[in-house]
Amino acid sequence: MYRVFKFGGASIKDASSIVNVCEIINSYKRENLVIVFSAIGKVTNQLEKIVNAYFYKEDNPIILLDDLKNFHFKIVDELFKKKDLIYEDINNLVVEIEQIIEEKKVTKDYSYIYDQIVSIGEFLSTKILSAYLNQCNYENTLIDIRDLIRTDNTHRNAKVDWHTTTSLINDNIVSKCYVTQGFIGCTSENFTTTLGREGSDFTAAILAFALQAKDVVIWKDVPGMMNADPNFFNDSKLIDELSFDEAIELAYYGAKVIHPKTIQPLKKKGIILQIKSFKEPLKKGTVISNNVKVLSKQSFYINKQNQILISISDSLLSFIVEEHISKIFNILEKHSVAVNMMQNSAISFSICVDNDRHTIPHLLKDLQSSFKIYYNKDVSLFTIRNYNKESIKNIIQKKKLLLEQRSRNTIQLVLKD
Ligand code: ASP
Ligand code: MG
Numbered sequence: 001m002y003r004v005f006k007f008g009g010a011s012i013k014d015a016s017s018i019v020n021v022c023e024i025i026n027s028y029k030r031e032n033l034v035i036v037f038s039a040i041g042k043v044t045n046q047l048e049k050i051v052n053a054y055f056y057k058e059d060n061p062i063i064l065l066d067d068l069k070n071f072h073f074k075i076v077d078e079l080f081k082k083k084d085l086i087y088e089d090i091n092n093l094v095v096e097i098e099q100i101i102e103e104k105k106v107t108k109d110y111s112y113i114y115d116q117i118v119s120i121g122e123f124l125s126t127k128i129l130s131a132y133l134n135q136c137n138y139e140n141t142l143i144d145i146r147d148l149i150r151t152d153n154t155h156r157n158a159k160v161d162w163h164t165t166t167s168l169i170n171d172n173i174v175s176k177c178y179v180t181q182g183f184i185g186c187t188s189e190n191f192t193t194t195l196g197r198e199g200s201d202f203t204a205a206i207l208a209f210a211l212q213a214k215d216v217v218i219w220k221d222v223p224g225m226m227n228a229d230p231n232f233f234n235d236s237k238l239i240d241e242l243s244f245d246e247a248i249e250l251a252y253y254g255a256k257v258i259h260p261k262t263i264q265p266l267k268k269k270g271i272i273l274q275i276k277s278f279k280e281p282l283k284k285g286t287v288i289s290n291n292v293k294v295l296s297k298q299s300f301y302i303n304k305q306n307q308i309l310i311s312i313s314d315s316l317l318s319f320i321v322e323e324h325i326s327k328i329f330n331i332l333e334k335h336s337v338a339v340n341m342m343q344n345s346a347i348s349f350s351i352c353v354d355n356d357r358h359t360i361p362h363l364l365k366d367l368q369s370s371f372k373i374y375y376n377k378d379v380s381l382f383t384i385r386n387y388n389k390e391s392i393k394n395i396i397q398k399k400k401l402l403l404e405q406r407s408r409n410t411i412q413l414v415l416k417d
Pocket of ligand 2: 008041
């Protein structure tokens with residue numbers, strides 16, 4: 001039986017972190033492993049900058065690309081005894097980006113270009129990790145995830161063809177240990193796609209699902225799943241165990257520890273998901289499974305920043321009826337915008353969505369052609385599961401409350417600083 005490990009960017013952010021990760025992996029030498037890596041550190045963000053520099057012509061993409069190349073070379077310098085081959089591999093990957101951005105006239109669509117460029121982050125990281133693991137006598141096969149995960153052509157948010165993917169994975173994963181890329185898929189016409197930001201967790205789940213793996217371990221820089229993001233809340237607590245259903249709810253509302261699509265395939269096959277710290281690999285972390293029967297009473301705080309709150313009303317200010325709502329959702333679907341919260345009143349319909357700089361201007365324009373629109377940028381969406389008076393007060397503090405919505409155990413608050 002295979003185990004699937006996933007290491008995110010923070011776990012491999014520099015040479016010494018990579019050494020640490022390889023020590024962890026080496027301690028599982030006896031097991032059959034498929035190891036999924038994200039791009040190194042914040043490389044995905046840097047690649048996004050390169051895409052924007054090229055697409056919107058606002059910065060010099062070549063200079064940014066040069067920085068990115070040097071960043072990887074520096075890590076290679078620190079890790080490898082024989083550097084020539086790996087230098088060449090990195091160079092070749094960087095050239096793939098160069099070939100795209102040297103094209104002066106942008107003819108292709110943004111999301112397509114995005115996928116071709118941003119996916120290189122994972123190809124760079126896995127080249128380095130696989131080679132370094134081999135140097136540390138941890139024999140592994142580097143496998144191109146595009147040979148395993150088949151998707152449609154919804155670039156930046158590709159949908160998995162589970163049937164084909166499951167057979168490709170089982171046909172190709174046959175020996176003891178593999179290293180592969182998270183976040184990436186491939187269409188039947190052989191175009192690279194990505195599965196959405198932070199999608200490497202989902203990659204691990206896809207592999208585990210197809211292989212009927214024993215478990216998935218996601219290695220993080222936090223001790224496990226916390227009841228709040230420790231970067232925003234002082235007294236966040238570690239959750240020892242959680243049911244899949246609770247984890248799905250939390251991921252849905254935006255808990256950053258796991259990608260929302262990750263849990264469903266694991267729940268379906270009863271594959272245990274562990275979230276562990278790469279800083280304290282011997283600690284148990286959080287275990288998410290079907291075996292947890294008691295729902296936790298713990299309050300969970302989830303914070304989504306960079307939101308936009310859009311209020312939509314009929315230009316004649318008539319009542320919002322089904323016809324309007326159906327039209328609004330058609331427009332949202334057209335732009336692949338997911339709604340984080342929505343609320344209906346007699347004459348307006350409000351939605352809170354991620355303020356993606358590429359999609360939102362198009363969305364607003366489309367909405368404006370049929371409706372009257374008001375919006376508020378730079379707002380945050382806070383969700384509290386198992387809330388009480390105290391927890392709500394803690395969150396709101398001096399912020400301005402723009403919208404709120406409550407159910408029995410969940411409250412959502414749209415706040416402006
Ligand atoms: N590297 C990608 C990202 O940062 C995928 C991932 O890390 O899961 O979004
Ligand atoms: Mg990442």
